[in-house]
Amino acid sequence: MGKKWYVGADIGGTTIKLAFVSDAGEIVTKWEIPTNKKDAGKHITTDIAHSIEQKVKDLGFTREVLLSIGVGAPGFINMETGFIYQAVNIGWVDFPLKEQLEAETGLPVTVDNDANIAALGEMWTGAGEGAKDLLCVTLGTGVGGGVILNGNIQHGVNGMAGEIGHYTSLAEGGAPCNCGKTGCLETISSATGIARLAVEGIHLYPDSGLNSVYQTNNSITAKDVFDAAKEGDEFAEKVVTEVCFHLGLALANLANALNPEKIVLGGGVSKAGDLLLKPLKKQFERFALGRVAEGCEFKIATLGNDAGVIGGAWLAKQK
Amino acid sequence: MGKKWYVGADIGGTTIKLAFVSDAGEIVTKWEIPTNKKDAGKHITTDIAHSIEQKVKDLGFTREVLLSIGVGAPGFINMETGFIYQAVNIGWVDFPLKEQLEAETGLPVTVDNDANIAALGEMWTGAGEGAKDLLCVTLGTGVGGGVILNGNIQHGVNGMAGEIGHYTSLAEGGAPCNCGKTGCLETISSATGIARLAVEGIHLYPDSGLNSVYQTNNSITAKDVFDAAKEGDEFAEKVVTEVCFHLGLALANLANALNPEKIVLGGGVSKAGDLLLKPLKKQFERFALGRVAEGCEFKIATLGNDAGVIGGAWLAKQK
Structure with a gap:
């Protein structure tokens, strides 16, 4: 198997943090894009998809290097459907984050809330x-x-x-x-x-x-x-x-x-x-x-x- | 498959509650025996084994009808080994409950503490x-x-x-x-x-x-x-x-x-x-x-x- 990476995305009210992460939990590269809150946040998934695609290209790879995406978002989330009931800081109301990001990227997407993914990160390679x-x-x-x-x-x-x-x-x-x-x-x-x-x-x-x-x-x-x-x-x-x-x-x-x-x-x-x-x-x-x-x-x-x-x-x- | 039952055992300081339970969580029969605290509780597993064997016989079955045993015991328990560190009310100190009950009954035994098995019971067929x-x-x-x-x-x-x-x-x-x-x-x-x-x-x-x-x-x-x-x-x-x-x-x-x-x-x-x-x-x-x-x-x-x-x-x- 060649190089394979997971994408981590952490959506905040001001910036979206993104990273490609190895199977061992090491950050290959990380970067940020601004959170585009225009039109009740409907452009955010497109922004993420474009940014990921561009980054893969910049690194000299093709998108096959990416396996799947895990996203943290603020607000109340239906963990099974990846649906955001409400994310006040971003403007999302009943937003199909998982579905839309999967459609834009062609990759499987898993969604959880921002506090939870931070906890999982610390468990994986941090203090926990x-x-x-x-x-x-x-x-x-x-x-x-x-x-x-x-x-x-x-x-x-x-x-x-x-x-x-x-x-x-x-x-x-x-x-x-x-x-x-x-x-x-x-x-x-x-x-x-x-x-x-x-x-x-x-x-x-x-x-x-x-x-x-x-x-x-x-x-x-x-x-x-x-x-x-x-x-x-x-x-x-x-x-x-x-x-x-x-x-x-x-x-x-x-x-x-x-x-x-x-x-x-x-x-x-x-x-x-x-x-x-x-x-x-x-x-x-x-x-x-x-x-x-x-x-x-x-x-x-x-x-x-x-x-x-x-x-x-x-x-x-x-x- | 013929009739198959699980054995539930709930060891208390005064009595041991026992039951044969169906795959659907229904009690087939239940009974109690006194908790024999003589010699720091070392006869308890023998008592349980004999009582189970007798009950199967009384019901006109053979022991093949029994699949496995789940036991609740008071005190501190190592859940992986089924070892009781200490059960003050019974007299056990460093007692190999799982090992000994398996040896006496020839059945697989799982051990947990008494409060936990009560909670699991309520979850399975009770209020939970x-x-x-x-x-x-x-x-x-x-x-x-x-x-x-x-x-x-x-x-x-x-x-x-x-x-x-x-x-x-x-x-x-x-x-x-x-x-x-x-x-x-x-x-x-x-x-x-x-x-x-x-x-x-x-x-x-x-x-x-x-x-x-x-x-x-x-x-x-x-x-x-x-x-x-x-x-x-x-x-x-x-x-x-x-x-x-x-x-x-x-x-x-x-x-x-x-x-x-x-x-x-x-x-x-x-x-x-x-x-x-x-x-x-x-x-x-x-x-x-x-x-x-x-x-x-x-x-x-x-x-x-x-x-x-x-x-x-x-x-x-x-x-």
Whole structure:
């Protein structure tokens, strides 16, 4: 057999990430194209098809080198039909993504949501490598998740599995969440949530280094909080403790039910590394059963923005 | 093919439940034998083997009618080897249950834990019938659980999956749990937990009907609480609300991550029926994402004490 590649595609609101990936999960080449949201996103599949064709040509190959495509898309997806019910950021409503991309490319297409393909990517060649039971948590603007058990991403009965960000951390008195509920984990442990906690509490700590940040920028970011915590700033440490208390409790409760081998943390907030991991593990161990905690390892995601295209390729490879 | 049956066995601390089960999940015959705990439980497999052989004979068949055995046992189990690390109630330590029962019966044996085979039984022919993604929760002396996804019972990395009873409901100030932690769901929503809440609070409600129960019996049971709640007793209703708040929150948080089609409630407390289900669903819907709540149906377990032997047979049938 000559060279054979899978195509991974990760469709976002601004750009579409694409890659050709080898059977071993190595990226052969990767590139991006802008997400064309004109006409409710109806040109996107044509753009992807043309871009793939062009790239194969640029590399001096023919399209026979490509086996199949795995695509991640934001929004609610019918995993069997590859139909997107709704992807608000793109404009798709009832969009036949799988069908249309197959028609445009002549290749078999598998569709899943973007958080799930990122989780699969980390499982295949990233921080989750070798584990069959893992929880992936993305701490970014929001909190996303992927639940992989026995090597399979879980979708649940109507594609909602993995919505770890909407774990209710505060049953009463929590901040409003985009989902319509209040007190979701996402309102506390996302980059946005951490920034909110810092801004809300800063007036109580006039001596905190974060005060000058706030006065200069009229805002505090999650990174500011971790930077200050690193310097031993009392208020910043309080915010980190609160964030890790809620995240650790939520993950321990999920772990008591699922007994994962690894918990992989990704997204911007995970760049805090040990500043996040150390207090997080401490809280996790308070609330997880001893044997569950022993069996579970925390890892920072390693694939960054490539997780989606690698996971897409993994998905393509499975089908 | 003539008549062929699977054997389901459910080993408990006091009795061993046994049944021959048809390919369609119907119980052909069921019976019990006492659990012989002498000599650290080493006679149990012989007892089971003899009892099965006798029963086949009593029915006028020969052992060729039996295909395989599925056994549920309490304690920590290595699912691949069928080795019991420890079953405190029985006395087994590092006991080769699968190996020994295969040697004694000449039949293939599959082993899982007792809570898991009960969950599989409910999935096969009970309240979970037709669902592939379900959470089973047993509200008895403790709170047990089974997580079934894509039709498979989840074990996790070291056999601890399904420990829903040790979901931490109260991070601080909760009652001590048998597991060594405090504030576990089990300390609130088990029959024992409900009784504890009633006894602890009764002095604040001198007019409650539960007061006379307490004075007569020097105790209050979970059944007393639901009986009083049915009559509109204010204190009893308060206890039920507290129980359902914590149970509903825990189940909603698990459901947001797993998106189950059904949540099956079993055990003594589930006999309260709508007195439990109505307030529970109300709390669940507060904390579950809309689409998750829409996709999820609550059911009371229907197989009672037969769930284990039917689930054991299902397990036998899969292998």
